[in-house]
Amino acid sequence: MTRANRLILAAGLATGLLLLLSAGCDKRAAVSPPAPAKQVVAAAETQAELPVYERDIKPLPTEQCARCHVKEFTNIKKAGGKHRIDCVRCHVTFHAYNPRTDNYADIMPKCASCHQSASGGAYHGDEPALTACLNCHADPHQPNDIPMSAVEPQCAKCHTNEAGEVAANPSAHATAVGCADCHSDSHGRIPQCSDCHSSHSPEVSMQSKDCMGCHPVHKPTRISYPNTASQQICAGCHADVETALKGNLTKHSDVSCARCHPNHKELEPCSTCHGHPHNSAMMQDTNRCNECHGKAHNLAAN
Ligand code: HEC
Ligand code: HEC
Ligand code: HEC
Ligand code: HEC
Ligand code: HEC
Ligand code: HEC
Ligand code: HEC
Ligand code: HEC
Ligand code: HEC
Ligand code: HEC
Ligand code: HEC
Ligand code: HEC
Numbered sequence: 001m002t003r004a005n006r007l008i009l010a011a012g013l014a015t016g017l018l019l020l021l022s023a024g025c026d027k028r029a030a031v032s033p034p035a036p037a038k039q040v041v042a043a044a045e046t047q048a049e050l051p052v053y054e055r056d057i058k059p060l061p062t063e064q065c066a067r068c069h070v071k072e073f074t075n076i077k078k079a080g081g082k083h084r085i086d087c088v089r090c091h092v093t094f095h096a097y098n099p100r101t102d103n104y105a106d107i108m109p110k111c112a113s114c115h116q117s118a119s120g121g122a123y124h125g126d127e128p129a130l131t132a133c134l135n136c137h138a139d140p141h142q143p144n145d146i147p148m149s150a151v152e153p154q155c156a157k158c159h160t161n162e163a164g165e166v167a168a169n170p171s172a173h174a175t176a177v178g179c180a181d182c183h184s185d186s187h188g189r190i191p192q193c194s195d196c197h198s199s200h201s202p203e204v205s206m207q208s209k210d211c212m213g214c215h216p217v218h219k220p221t222r223i224s225y226p227n228t229a230s231q232q233i234c235a236g237c238h239a240d241v242e243t244a245l246k247g248n249l250t251k252h253s254d255v256s257c258a259r260c261h262p263n264h265k266e267l268e269p270c271s272t273c274h275g276h277p278h279n280s281a282m283m284q285d286t287n288r289c290n291e292c293h294g295k296a297h298n299l300a301a302n
Pocket of ligand 2: 066067096
């Protein structure tokens with residue numbers, strides 16, 4: 001073969017290859033557009049017409065599982081919460097229970113395959129009481145239905161902040177009642193103070209959040225209040241003082257209790273508000289002011 005011939009042959013081969021390639025492209029192009037709807041129906045009909053062992057077998061969809069497993073389907077439908085996902089996402093293996101090998105536990109879905117703690121351990125931590133998931137989430141088909149009897153002994157393991165606060169501030173809310181006496185009936189329920197207490201200052205209408213303004217509920221003896229706190233609340237227990245203040249109109253009658261007693265049982269010195277009305281010698285002994293000015297609650301008294 002001459003050099004020229006070889007070149008022609010090479011060119012011919014290249015063209016042939018090109019033709020072949022483009023033909024291939026054309027073929028693919030001819031197949032790729034979506035088939036018209038009619039053709040799809042026809043294909044399905046053909047599937048049904050095929051002998052049974054020639055047909056494609058499709059996995060059972062959730063609505064098919066539901067035909068036999070009405071209880072599980074209904075539970076998820078009503079109260080599945082975020083578990084309203086296809087059955088087979090959890091039940092990768094099913095209808096494989098064999099009483100002889102007793103493999104029930106092996107084939108059931110594992111919580112840990114989807115739920116882990118940030119560090120890759122058990123979801124709520126490795127504490128043994130928190131790793132037996134089904135003790136609390138008794139039905140995985142309604143995972144938020146958690147019996148109180150199961151969580152009751154474990155509050156402190158999950159709520160370390162609140163439990164620590166209660167323990168660090170001894171009060172009747174640690175000794176006379178426990179977490180589950182207040183957060184009763186269902187996990188997370190928030191009680192009202194009025195479930196257990198009547199108000200010491202019924203003149204003032206108060207909701208739980210008003211009570212908690214003075215008594216943080218997990219440390220109720222740590223009382224604090226703003227200097228705008230209503231006199232009538234104090235008067236619920238110190239009616240005599242209110243009577244003295246209001247019964248004898250003086251310039252102290254309109255000063256709020258909380259401004260002179262900013263912390264319960266404590267007293268602000270006269271000088272906080274009055275500076276030095278008298279000479280220093282006189283100002284040294286606050287106990288003697290009332291020799292001339294009566295009592296703070298009744299400046300006119302003598
Ligand atoms: C979020 C995961 C999850 C989903 C979704 C789920 N399951 Fe389950 N299912 C489980 C687990 C875990 C168990 C094992 C419970 C146990 O050991 O008590 C279980 C148990 C079962 C059982 C056995 C019950 C028994 O009494 O022995 C059946 C039947 C079942 N599931 C059906 C279904 C069906 C049907 C669906 C869909 C409608 C479904 N499951 C969806 C996790 C799931
Ligand atoms: C034609 C009825 C039928 C259908 C459809 C069906 N099951 Fe079952 N399934 C049964 C029967 C019967 C049992 C054994 C008795 C029982 O546990 O209720 C069973 C048992 C189970 C069990 C527990 C025992 C085991 O071997 O796994 C699971 C889990 C389960 N089915 C999941 C499913 C899932 C998921 C689907 C859908 C993908 C499904 N089933 C569809 C009838 C059915
Ligand atoms: C196949 C994966 C899968 C498995 C297995 C699984 N879960 Fe879930 N679970 C989910 C998904 C997805 C969510 C939604 C998560 C989200 O939105 O953050 C969820 C949410 C939850 C929730 C919150 C439900 C809600 O409505 O807020 C609980 C509780 C829960 N899972 C407990 C469990 C327990 C207990 C098990 C074992 C019995 C388990 N899960 C098994 C996938 C799974
Ligand atoms: C001692 C009881 C108890 C055990 C054991 C337990 N849980 Fe929980 N779980 C709870 C409580 C209570 C909640 C909070 C529910 C709520 O928000 O009202 C919760 C919430 C969840 C949530 C919802 C997401 C969230 O943080 O609010 C998931 C997911 C979950 N648990 C998975 C698991 C897994 C997985 C296991 C096993 C490793 C498990 N739980 C063991 C009591 C428990
Ligand atoms: C397994 C861990 C776990 C246990 C045990 C547990 N909790 Fe919770 N709890 C949670 C989770 C998770 C939340 C949701 C937290 C969030 O939304 O920030 C929660 C929320 C709460 C809330 C707040 C509800 C709201 O409306 O904000 C209260 C109250 C509560 N739990 C009280 C308790 C008490 C009381 C106990 C014991 C009887 C308890 N918990 C046991 C995990 C747990
Ligand atoms: C005297 C009743 C009472 C007791 C006892 C009590 N709580 Fe509470 N708890 C409440 C009230 C009321 C609230 C709502 C507080 C608020 O709205 O600021 C609350 C709030 C909570 C919250 C939600 C906090 C938040 O920021 O959302 C958790 C968690 C909680 N308590 C856990 C506990 C635990 C754990 C214990 C036991 C160590 C406990 N509580 C004891 C009444 C109580
Ligand atoms: C489940 C019942 C219950 C609930 C709800 C409850 N308490 Fe109490 N509380 C008690 C008991 C019991 C005592 C001790 C007896 C008493 O002083 O009445 C107590 C005592 C107190 C004390 C005195 C504490 C001490 O150690 O001397 C204060 C303050 C108090 N509660 C405030 C509140 C406030 C505020 C709320 C609402 C946020 C509230 N309580 C909700 C049961 C409850
Ligand atoms: C302005 C602040 C303030 C408000 C608001 C307040 N309290 Fe008090 N409470 C006090 C003071 C101060 C005491 C006395 C504490 C002492 O004896 O050391 C007290 C005592 C208590 C006690 C102890 C028992 C008793 O009667 O002596 C209970 C229980 C109580 N308060 C419940 C409540 C409830 C319930 C509410 C809401 C209806 C509430 N408090 C609102 C300041 C307040
Ligand atoms: C629930 C009842 C109650 C309420 C409400 C209450 N106190 Fe008291 N207060 C008491 C008790 C009990 C004492 C202690 C009396 C004693 O030691 O003799 C006291 C003592 C005092 C004392 C100190 C008395 C002394 O002899 O040193 C002052 C000041 C005082 N309270 C101011 C207030 C103020 C201001 C308010 C309103 C913000 C208030 N109280 C609300 C019950 C209450
Ligand atoms: C202008 C400041 C001032 C105001 C306003 C005031 N107090 Fe006082 N309070 C005092 C002083 C000062 C004492 C110490 C005794 C004295 O010098 O009168 C005192 C004593 C008390 C005592 C001890 C018992 C007694 O009567 O001596 C109680 C309780 C008390 N105050 C409660 C209240 C209450 C409740 C109010 C509001 C109704 C109130 N105070 C308003 C300054 C004030
Ligand atoms: C929280 C602030 C406050 C405290 C503390 C206080 N006062 Fe006053 N006092 C007042 C106010 C406000 C007036 C009225 C001033 C005005 O109208 O110019 C007043 C008025 C008076 C007056 C009358 C002055 C006049 O012009 O007639 C006397 C006297 C007086 N105070 C004495 C005292 C004594 C004594 C004490 C300490 C036991 C005391 N005060 C503590 C706020 C306070
Ligand atoms: C020896 C008697 C006496 C004593 C003790 C006394 N005062 Fe006075 N104070 C007076 C007289 C008199 C006035 C003038 C009366 C008037 O203007 O109404 C006065 C006026 C005041 C005024 C009003 C001043 C003004 O600028 O309007 C204040 C506030 C006051 N005294 C506070 C005090 C305080 C606080 C003490 C204790 C440290 C005190 N006094 C002790 C006799 C006394």
